[in-house]
Amino acid sequence: MYNILQQDPEMWHLFTCKEEYDASFRDGYDRFPHYMSNNRQVFEPRASQYLFERGYHPEYPEGQPFAVCLTHDIDVVYQSYPKKGFDLLLALAYGNRAGLMQGVRNLRSPKYPLCNFEEVIALEEEYDATSTFFFLALQDGDQDHSYQVEDLACEIGTIADYGWEVGLHGGHQAYADLQKLKDEKARMERVLGRPVAGYRNHFLRFRVPETWELLDQAGFLYDTTFGYADCVGFRNGMCYPFRPYHGRKHQEIGIVEIPLTVMDCTLDSYMRLGSMQSWDIVRHLIDTVERCHGVITLLWHNTYLTGDRMKFYEKILRYCREKGAWMTGGDGIMKLLNP
Structure with a gap:
């Protein structure tokens, strides 16, 4: 993958997020927003398209044409x-x-x-899909602390028993603090009773390349934070899982990134789209990913999985199943496509 992308400096700079290394402006959550990016073709996975045109063709179970990585961040349950x-x-x-x-x-x-995990699992089962649930493991006094993860041990055990994955939803400061990452991971693992492989940070807080390095050091196998909060699409032009490349150290970072494509609240809260506009853009992103046999990663919070918002999510599942997509959680993507 690296050798192909390095043949084109523009593609290489896009893939490695060169513009983010010395970015002087970040938003109030220390995020690099899309409105500051030079990537104005964010709805097109240009780096993955470049790879696909040069023979990089991922394969999925039973010859399925593309994959959908389904994920849920659990910020609130009470x-x-x-x-x-x-x-x-x-x-x-x-x-x-x-x-x-x-x-x-x-x-x-x-x-x-809001503790609707079994309803979500039941819906996904109807469409031959599985997903990953990311839970916070915060301490009293931490920003946005709204539940004790130990209080959800029964629900988390049920999710795991069904065969769905449970990952860590890192707190506000974890993306830049190795000890917090380790502490939250250990707490989540005590509740789950097994190692935690997958990660996404709260509010999509992330720094390139430092967060990838910290996650690797903390022992995570994959991350799926990497996407814009203020705009759906392909942050570094990729719709394939990849191992990040450190632009200053000129070496691979030992974690798999499954880039985030669509977050539910990005559509209505950040982009201020109505339901019809949201559907048009999500459908475009699905169709675009299908053409280069990629992976589209969706984040639907449990708070968005009720009423009309649940119906919107089901509409996505139905459309992807009709296209023959493989719909799974982050663990499924990582195991099959570990670069």
Whole structure:
């Protein structure tokens, strides 16, 4: 892969993220945003297309034409009692019987409905798909601490028993702090009862190439943080998993990156797209990845897997199944396509 890309300086600079090494501006979360990038063709995986045209053709199980890496970040699982009470009163005011029954169930469970992992698994099973769930393992006082991962041991065990993967969703500071990475990984592994292979950082906080180096040192096998928060698409022109290349040390970094293509909230919160516009762009990205036998990585939070947003996710699954895609979690991609 490296030898092919190095033949074209433009492709090599795109792949290695040369522009990010000395970037003087980063956003409030220390992220390099797309609006500061020179990559104005972000909806086209130009580096992967270049590789494909020169004979790099990944293969998938049973000859499937491309792959979909399905992932879920679990930021929140508890719903406050005032919010539950408001929903119940709203259902009562509108005479919504189904809403009333749902509201009563919500009051009885501190985690319902955001602890919807089995519903997500059941939906994905209908489409012969699996996925990866990334859980936070934060301490009291950490930014955005909203649950103790130990309290979800039963749910996490159920996910693993079904055969779905559980990974670590690193906290706000972990992307730049080796000890935090190690501590959060160890805590997650104690709950899971097995090693954790996959990683994604909270808020997609990431630094090229430092975060890749730290993740490798912490013992992760793959990362899937690498994507823009403010725009969907292909950050370094890649829709293939790859081992990052350190542009200053001129050497490979020993971790697999499964680049992130689409985050749910990027579409509506950052890009401010409606449902029809969102579908058009997601469909374009799927079709584009299919043409070069690549991998499209999707991030759908559990908070986006209810109501109409769940229907949107199912629409994606249906479209990809109709195209014959292999739909799996990060562990499946890593094991098959480990460069």
